[in-house]
Amino acid sequence: MPIYEYECKSCGHVLEALQKMSDKPLVECPKCALPELNKKVSAAAFRLKGGGWYETDFKSGKKKNLAGDAGSSSNSSKSA
Structure with missing residues (x-):
């Protein structure tokens, strides 16, 4: 399962979540409880080479x- 990175637009809290690709994105911030989470685009945790x-x-x-x-x-x- 991939690890997704989220950031709250309201309080700036950053978190990672282990989710299935078919799961809906998280929306509620665990810190401020507002529905302001935004999924960030980040690099993969592995690199294919060789x-x-x-x-x-x-x-x-x-x-x-x-x-x-x-x-x-x-x-x-x-x-x-």
């Missing part, structure tokens, strides 16, 4: 590492 499991898993033979094969041929043409 070749990824899908590049190397569940493949056999010469298809085992497609990213490495493409990278080595482009590197050799750059160095020549």
Whole structure:
């Protein structure tokens, strides 16, 4: 479940809430009890980097590492 960040427009209170994507956004501030919460846009708590499991898993033979094969041929043409 994602963690959403909220800020109250009335009192400025900031909070995080663990919610399902299908849950309705929170509206009532737990600090001042006014319906002034606004969902903030924030960065994800994780970052995807690297070749990824899908590049190397569940493949056999010469298809085992497609990213490495493409990278080595482009590197050799750059160095020549």
